[in-house]
Amino acid sequence: MFFIVSKLAWLVLQPLVVMAGLLALGLVLGFFGLRRLAAGVTLLVLVLLLVVSVSPLGLLMTAALENRFPRxxxxxxxxxxxxxxxxxxxxxxxxxxxxxxxxxxxxxxxxxxxxxxxxxxxxxxxxxxxxxxxxxxxxxxxxxxxxxxxxxxxxxxxxxxxxxxxxxxxxxxxxxxxxxxxxxxxxxxxxxxxxxxxxxxxxxxxxxxxxxxxxxTPAGNLVWRPSTSSMRNLDKVNDSMREYIGLAVYWLRGRTDALFPAPSALAPSVTGSPAGSSALASVASPAVPSL
Structure with missing residues (x-):
């Protein structure tokens, strides 16, 4: 049941779907004569669309997830x-x-x-x-x-x-x-x-x-520079939003050990250091080496 509910929930929680729903709400409000409220909802949709498509929001949201566990x-x-x-x-x-x-x-x-x-x-x-x-x-x-x-x-x-x-x-x-x-x-x-x-x-x-x-996402200050492709910026917001929602739901359901898991100070050694020391305490930067 959890699998089915999670799939259906994401169908309606995706940023574009949410914005489409708000736009439809604005049209309904306008139809019933609530023009000021309809204009406010429509303006909100336009602002949201502008933010997710041309700003670095998606890059910043994604980078926070990607940098959590260095390689x-x-x-x-x-x-x-x-x-x-x-x-x-x-x-x-x-x-x-x-x-x-x-x-x-x-x-x-x-x-x-x-x-x-x-x-x-x-x-x-x-x-x-x-x-x-x-x-x-x-x-x-x-x-x-x-x-x-x-x-x-x-x-x-x-x-x-x-x-x-x-x-x-x-x-x-x-x-x-x-x-x-x-x-x-x-x-x-x-x-x-x-x-x-x-x-x-x-x-x-x-x-x-x-x-x-x-x-x-790129490393360093380039994370503040959004793509010239609005769809790529939107995709990053969409994908990272799915992860953040997933983290919250999994935590509430007891399926993860923390709301936002991080490298553990008790992680096993992977480089020969004494047991109990952090395997990730002295890792390389999160830049990706060529494979």
Missing amino acids: PELPARITGIVVLGGALDTRVARTRGEVELNEAADRMTAATALALRFPDAKLLFSGGVAGLIEEDVPEVDSAEQFFLSQGIARDRLVLEGRARNTYENAVYARALADPKPGEIWVMITSAQHMPRSVGCFRKAGFDVVPYPVDYR
Whole structure:
């Protein structure tokens, strides 16, 4: 039920849908003769549209999420890599019969790069059917094809195809990985999605090393400079708003360990420092190295 409600709720909470609803309200108010109130609502919509489409609001909202977990340096050996679904276009896979990556493709390419760098590590992919309205195919099917095409041996793959959201990613991934004390599992997902993902994995009892990829904002002062494309600015507001709403709802539902999860001072060491010290206390800057 939570999955269905969350999907339906987001259909009406998206910024453009909210603005369209307000505009419709203005028209109704005008029809009933409440012209001043209708003009006020219409002006509000125009201001909101201007702010989200030409200002750096989306960049700032996204950067706050992306910078929450800097990318750590990894040790010489790791146990496994967990990559969360969301980077595969399953509608293309279903209708054209071939693998297609979407704008979050860095999740898959970064996972491949780490799998090649750490040839003894398992590669666990978690992603099922996230569609609500139409029948779809699990992401895990395309993921298997993709990783095999990149030269990853089949016996290294651990494939999980039931998860429909981030919380289920964490629960089902932990069950498959069955992590033991001292093991190091690296989790890959989009940088803006990392706070919610870490919160869910902590709640599920799966202590992972966050490895954010798929950055959508520049570092430094450039974050104050919006794109010349109004749709790109709007997209960032839309995507980051979804994450903030998701963080709040997951926290209220007890699915994450904090409202806005942050690097823990008790994180396991990933560079050989004594146990109990922070693995993320002395990481590199959040700039993204080439893969």
